[in-house]
Amino acid sequence: MWAQNASVKVGSQSKVSFVVENGHKTTGILDSGAEVSFIDVSLTLHVDSPVVPATLALSAAGGSGLKVLGETTISLSHPNNPEKKFPHILLVTADTGYDLVLGQDFLKLKDPVVQYHYREDRLVVADLPVFHCWYDDGRKPMRVALLRHTKVTKRSRTLLRVDVDGVGEEETVILRRNFLRAHPGLAVPDQIVTVRAGVTIIEVLNVSQQDLQLGAESFLTFAEPASRVASVTAVTANVTTSTPPQNPPPSPSLPKVDLSHIPPEVRGKYESLLREYSDLWSHFRFDIGELRLNGQPYEVRIPSHQMEPRQSALPPTRPCEEGD
Structure with missing residues (x-):
């Protein structure tokens, strides 16, 4: 089994x-x-x-x-x-x-x-x-926005200083995973951060082939109190078969991504984002090459086929550039 x-x-x-x-x-x-x-x-x-x-x-x-x-x-x-x-x-x-x-x-x-x-x-x-709907604590999700104009360099992992509304002196919050439609290629992984005086530093990923300019007060995601984390964290699906599951043949109509050059400490986050939001990854929005998981092709559902992908590799983390 x-x-x-x-x-x-x-x-x-x-x-x-x-x-x-x-x-x-x-x-x-x-x-x-x-x-x-x-x-x-x-x-x-x-x-x-x-x-x-x-x-x-x-x-x-x-x-x-x-x-x-x-x-x-x-x-x-x-x-x-x-x-x-x-x-x-x-x-x-x-x-x-x-x-x-x-x-x-x-x-x-x-x-x-x-x-x-x-x-x-x-x-x-x-x-x-x-x-x-309602929450037992009566609090709504809190808006997370940039404090100042920022440039996020292409194909990089970046730390950004943000404002979290509805937070007092200090609180630990959960950030919702999010892709920004206004900035294709920019992703916010789910993460737990401590907010002090309404300000904290969060991690974002720019997986596109171009630098992104984010204006002051740009919306990034929502945050919630860390107290809302609960206990059930894993599901195992038992497939009743005597042979191992076979990987489907790669489809020539899907773009390909190669994540082999991403640093190991961030590769898991990229793969997790791709899995959960695979239906959002399109030729029109992203230049992506071949993604292989455990040596096998990983297929991504693509809603549009307007551009041919370019082969690319993602370099290590780069710092962001902030302006007034």
Whole structure:
């Protein structure tokens, strides 16, 4: 039996009220860091669908196993319109400390279309009434912006001084991973930083082939209190097969990237960003060569094919240049 690893992090515990089958109300956690959704076994008492064997197993941060009893399909609805339901498949767990966690598999649904506007505290699912979200601590995500005009050199890792709104004298916060549409090629990795008097230093990556000019007060990402980090951090998918999984043949229509020249200490961050946001990487926005993971080609989903890629290598870290 061969195993495939994926990540699950219950991070920003934004909550929302749902009605599950048979009119039972529950509170779910929306987590964009979790790849799969799961439900506590106690809620299956209110679900008509049977619990069937699951192909996934959860692990905690310390490596201890969490009980996965199977998986089931539940129907969720809005408290103001319980008759209109939408189904979703979830793992059935025990002793996780959470009744319902909805991860990327839910937040990226296309049928029905799901849109999570975390800054506006609302969740939109198809044509249902808008779901209003909240945090237990009552705080909204905090805006992170540049303090001054800055040039980020091409193909580099850079430290930037930024302003974080809503922070007092000192606080540790989590930065949301983000790609900036206004500056294609600039990525903000997820990271934990300490903010003092509203100011901190964060890391950004410029993976484009050109220098980027960022104006003062340019928006970069959102930050949240570090207290919102929770315990479930890993998922292992057990693939029941007697042979190892085969890598798909490389597609000639996809651009290629070579990350072999990236310093080892930052290569993992590049690979992580590419995996999670592979659908955003296009010929039009990026000059990228061949990406190989563990010696095998890594395919990236590309929405446009307007330009031929150029082979390139990414040099080591370069300092940024700041101006008044």
